[in-house]
Amino acid sequence: MSLSRVSKLLAVAALTGAALATPGDPWVVMDSQSKEHGKSLSAIDFDSASSGWAVGDHTDHTTGRMTAHIKRWDGAKWSDSAVGDLAGKDVALNQVAAVSGNDAWATGMSVPPPQLRKATRSPRPGSPLQYRDPQRGLQAGLLTAAGTPYVLTHWDGQKWASVTPPQPAADKDALVSDVERVGDHALAVGLERKLDPQTGAPSEQMGFLDRYSGGKAQRLELPKELTAKPSAVFSVTGSGAGDVWISGAFVTPDKDSPYAAHWNGTAWTLHELPVTAQFPNGWNADQIVTSGGTVHVSGRSLYTDGTLTTGYRFDGKAWTEWTDRGLAEINDLSVRSDTTGMVAGGWPTLTSNVSQYASFTGTTWTSHEQPAAFAGKEGQVLGVAWLPGTDRAMGVGYTNDESEWGGVYYVTASRS
Template identity: 25%
Template sequence: MFEPGDPARTGRVAFWDPAGGTPPASPGGEPGEADLVVPDEDGFTVRTVPVLRLTPARALPVLLHARRTTSTAPATAAPPASAAPATTAAAAPATATTAPTWPPAPATTATATATAEPSAPTAPLTATTSAPATTAPASTLSETLADLTGPADDDEDGQGVIVRWDGTRWSKDPAPGLPDVWEWSSVTAVAADDVWAYGTVRRDQRLVHFDGTRWTTVPTVGPVDDSFPEVPLDAVPGRLFKGGDALYTYADGAWQTFALPEQVHIRDIDALAADDAYATGMKYPVDGGHPVTYHWDGTTWTLLEEVPVRAGTDTAKIAVESTDSVYVAGWADDDARPPIPSVAHWNGAEWRDVTGDLSALYVHAIAPDGRGGLWVTGSDQTEPTSSGPVFWHYDGTVWTEQDGATAPDGDARWPSYTFYDLAPADDAGSFWAVGHYTTPLDPRGDQDVHGLIERSTPSPAS
């Protein structure tokens, strides 16, 4: 149930258990009680029940997860511990429509190369597509070949989907071998014939590999991370990295597990090579906890110095350009004002807070610009309330805010655009941004959530 607040941003979503149990603890959650009017033998009665209160931003992925769980009523679902914003957003069925694109994206044949980082800053995004399924993490192989993952539309009978860009359009990947899952939450590609994806169904995990012809399920290790089931993946030639409540590496058919302290969860991984990777996450709970960042040297993981971010910041994103240029980002809740983002930069020897003018943003995605700078996006909460998609660029000194493209049927009154991942679209500085947007409320008070893919175009200066 939603409990309104004044100002509106202080409202909370309260979860309760119809059976009378106590909802599980969750990072960022506020345990408490609430008086509810519930049916009984004589009609209705008032009952005090234990609840877990979450901010709308933290509650959204929980509600969307419950929506996909046919055995659970979303209105009363006790949240899993993964109440922090996930890297995946669910959506109602979307009609595939494309807004006018300028300049138009090139239509070329699919030729796979190693993943290329953007080489120059880009202009605001101009291509807007309502995706065939909700979009989540993206992995780029080349200008003409990319993969996206996400949960299924309602007509997919609960099966997650992987969609691919072939240089002209996005479409559901037709390759055989994918098992049924509720959602594919991570995808990472080394080449056109070396792609990995991770998904979950109930409390089981699925790891699959694509060899250019078909998908094959690969046995994985460790339990599902109940706190954050959408665990990160990153692959480089010769090795796969997997996060969660431990750090896992996979090479030559064998897994290696690096145990983490209790309540430490890895939220993002970015690898440069099989012997050079970085991972970030948190020692939870957020209030009283602290960020963690690890480095992999080909043999083991080593804990780096603590990232200098504001207390209460949930660090969940990492972007690596080189061994002396690593960015970590997150955001903090504050009931009295919009979210407070934080970005820190590692120069190979020490961390430096580079948040600067970045403000009022739930940070869900970051990506290097290929020139020492950074692109950042997520969900803009600037006051007075606006509705458009927003991207921030950091050139190493100054932050610049840029507008993305709006969907023709997007809500124009409230914050309605959220991006969960960024990936390079070519070697000229363009990138893909994937997420979702909402439509205006209809007369019944309902709204649709559509998957969203946007593509930037290089600026004339680049």
């Protein structure tokens, strides 16, 4: 069977059991900014219904410089926030976790001048492949000098201030792929990578797990099974210090072998996820959440050698394929604070460039189109998050049009 045929079948299977998209309802526009103004948002999170953050970058279209951009939710509206000592620095933010009203964390990376930015390559060491997802490609293409840590900033209830992150090896830089609140602190996952300074292609890389607590960052030890060969960690979730899940992939030039791993407070358990004969180059387990007592992993192939979207779920005894995901390709997942439901942002099919949302009640998925102002416009939902204690969620992303700086960056919200 051809890869294109397999992809089409998987796209259909991913939507099995999901209701058709509801035009523009229940999602509404909360905030939007023309791309001409250069402000973009990549991630969103809330510590309460009246307190939250969205982070991204501000690009000067004349010089190409990128600086940090942060927005604040006060329960009624979004407004620009001061970025503290990151002001004026060449930085792009891409992840945020809100632990409490006086404890939030945002990560990103130092951005080289436009003339020093390299062509984007796959994170598979030694592979010439490129990303097919422009947003991932942009992030991976912002290569920093060897020995450069990722950017980390902390909100203490009064201001944002930089915090020193773990230092990578002298020949590697570091990239954070996810930051989440887990119990009373935040956890970050990502990878350190050694890069060819001419091509930007990695020759080796290793996943990491960091803990943010008490205003400081700490590198945690991963099991030898995850560090004995090239790996990446893409997502993290959990209920507390004795219950943490991470997901990612072991990477070689020809194959991504997906995994999930669980920490029970004493030891790690590694779960290697299936790679099918129909798609032998594998996939990345790039979203992991726990809802209704079940672990859900959503993944995909990231590269131009073919397209695969898939998912698996774990009931504590066995992994089974997760086909009723509401969307064919998921960019982000968030779970209600009571763990009974989920919201996802992404694309309804493998060939669609028009993003949608999907909500899960615990039994049924329902897909929702973007609000009328964005209806039919190509683009991506980059981040979604539930407002704690409510039945509402919000998302950040962007739309495109044909002009050079056309389209908008937005915050949207579900009515219920």
